[in-house]
Amino acid sequence: MDAALLTAAAITPAVAERLARLLVRVYPAEKTVGEMTAHILTYLGTLANFRAAVIENDDEVLAVAAGVTRLIRHGATGDTEKIIALFAVATHPQFRGRGYGAAVVKAQFARAGHDAPSALWQTAVPVFYEKIGAVRVRNRFVNSRNLSAPDANPFWEPAVMVYPPAAWRDHDEVIDLLGVGY
Numbered sequence: 606m607d608a609a610l611l612t613a614a615a616i617t618p619a620v621a622e623r624l625a626r627l628l629v630r631v632y633p634a635e636k637t638v639g640e641m642t643a644h645i646l647t648y649l650g651t652l653a654n655f656r657a658a659v660i661e662n663d664d665e666v667l668a669v670a671a672g673v674t675r676l677i678r679h680g681a682t683g684d685t686e687k688i689i690a691l692f693a694v695a696t697h698p699q700f701r702g703r704g705y706g707a708a709v710v711k712a713q714f715a716r717a718g719h720d721a722p723s724a725l726w727q728t729a730v731p732v733f734y735e736k737i738g739a740v741r742v743r744n745r746f747v748n749s750r751n752l753s754a755p756d757a758n759p760f761w762e763p764a765v766m767v768y769p770p771a772a773w774r775d776h777d778e779v780i781d782l783l784g785v786g787y
């Protein structure tokens with residue numbers, strides 16, 4: 606099944622609530638549905654090039670992968686580069702194993718080479734992404750904007766991945782996320 610790629614303008618309060626229901630179901634500790642709906646609607650306006658890849662039925666969002674563009678800084682050269690930051694990847698528990706997760710992520714991967722050269726994200730499930738062509742990278746990540754701990758890793762999941770592999774040439778560099786992990 607193909608995923609739809611929604612812009613921020615397409616995220617009406619009703620769509621935000623359906624997204625919130627899925628995200629709260631998959632990540633239950635974080636927020637209530639009402640809080641998550643409000644967060645999505647407030648947060649969207651602050652994000653660059655936001656897109657939500659979704660698969661929906663008449664009532665629910667069954668799978669989502671969100672992506673925005675952000676800048677990173679390469680340690681060796683000091684150059685900044687735009688990347689697609691992937692986050693909020695989730696499939697409804699009753700609809701897993703049908704290819705929906707892969708479809709929404711592939712819709713974000715299709716932005717690579719257009720909106721930014723590559724996508725970069727953290728994950729606890731690298732094998733899921735490896736099956737659709739992503740690779741794990743071993744760079745050290747920092748956030749120079751974290752003034753109290755500028756050398757600390759801003760990511761918290763065990764793996765950091767990129768897509769497409771050929772666009773990632775900086776295997777040994779320190780990468781500055783220039784902001785919080787996502």
Ligand SMILES: CC(C)(COP(=O)(O)OP(=O)(O)OC[C@H]1O[C@@H](n2cnc3c(N)ncnc32)[C@H](O)[C@@H]1OP(=O)(O)O)[C@@H](O)C(=O)NCCC(=O)NCCS
Nearest residue numbers: 694695696701702703704705706707727728730732733736
């Ligand atoms: C990870 C997740 C999005 C996968 O969604 P899904 O719709 O079930 O995935 P798909 O059906 O598209 O699976 C595609 C392939 O990945 C594999 N896969 C799915 N989840 C996997 C996992 N956790 N670990 C390893 N492989 C996985 C599937 O077996 C399938 O393999 P196949 O092509 O050989 O049959 C879903 O399990 C989920 O929402 N998990 C909880 C939240 C989460 O971990 N999100 C990712 C955070 S970065």
